[in-house]
Amino acid sequence: MEKKICCGPGFSSPMEAMNAPKEKILYTIAIYTGTGIQKPDYLATIDCDPDSVDYGKVIHRLEMPGIGDELHHMGWNACSSCHGNTNLERRYLIVPGVRTSNLHIVDCKDERKPKIHKVISGEQIKKITNLSAPHTVHCLGSQIIISMLGDSKGNAPGGYLQLDENFEIVGRWEKSMGKIKFGYDFWYQPRHNIMVSSEWAAPNTFMPGFDLEEVGHLKYGREIHLWDFEKREPVETFYLGEDGLIPLEVRFHHNPESSHGFVGAALSANIIHWWKNELGKWEWE
Structure with a gap:
């Protein structure tokens, strides 16, 4: 047939x-x-x-x-x-x-x-x-x-x-935003029951235009968030610090079986990489 x-x-x-x-x-x-x-x-x-x-x-x-x-x-x-x-x-x-x-x-x-x-x-x-x-x-x-x-x-x-x-x-x-401070981009990989979201700033902060001093005042993001995709709520946060200032665009591998993904930290000019290790724990570098 x-x-x-x-x-x-x-x-x-x-x-x-x-x-x-x-x-x-x-x-x-x-x-x-x-x-x-x-x-x-x-x-x-x-x-x-x-x-x-x-x-x-x-x-x-x-x-x-x-x-x-x-x-x-x-x-x-x-x-x-x-x-x-x-x-x-x-x-x-x-x-x-x-x-x-x-x-x-x-x-x-x-x-x-x-x-x-x-x-x-x-x-x-x-x-x-x-x-x-x-x-x-x-x-x-x-x-x-x-x-x-x-x-x-x-x-x-x-x-x-x-x-x-x-x-x-x-x-x-979403069922809950948990302790997330800011929103921006997101991507999901259902076969790992994971969604990752990134951070920019509040509209009231970025609408008037970018002010570098406000980064130091913690008005711009420096974290990414891992979600339980089925439960629609955040379960883990990676604090990226100075290496990950203003993490914006989020991408997973196109392979739906892969746990690897990346986010571009705009102000730090770094690419942050995350993945799930052999023990099922999420890591980043």
Whole structure:
């Protein structure tokens, strides 16, 4: 009998992804924060097909509905974590505005001319969840979780917003933030029941602009946090000290069996490496 080929979003393995055809379209954000220009930020579509006459050109600009969003990280509604679900497709980009807390749901069915599908207002998010300043977007099967860096008044540590597959607010994903001081990026490795989150600062601290003196006043992060992924709560913290000032982007190996991961400490200019040892204990260097 011929083996049925799964046709859900993403790839079944890192090797399959490496061997897949190269992308022909790229999306990136363009922002006006700090320029004095009162125009909406936009999502730029770039042709990256070497055989195209438009290779290397911006072929479309999708303006956001409002001004002052400061678009930041963005993520897909579906990815390889739901590869086996044939009812889902990688079609929608969730594009947060860190200053307004608006979430722009962008329909990329026409990949060369994406369009706004829906906007979840920052005011609605604040009212329902007491969260603000969205950052990292990850799909979690049919659900979506987004790290939020502050509460409704811009104070740390924030939390995690959960959306359903129709982009309706479910509520807060985490059961507890424990003693976490700040939020920023996160990544998970379900086969080890682990999520790792990093630290930036409270929105009230970073929104006015970076002040080096505030690092010494402990207003910026220097810790990463290990979570029990199933229980949705932090269980261990690594204090990185001077070696890990402002640990930002978090990544695990693409191999879902691997426990190894990394975070870039922006101010210390170091890469921090963590892993689970033979005794099942987590370590870092």
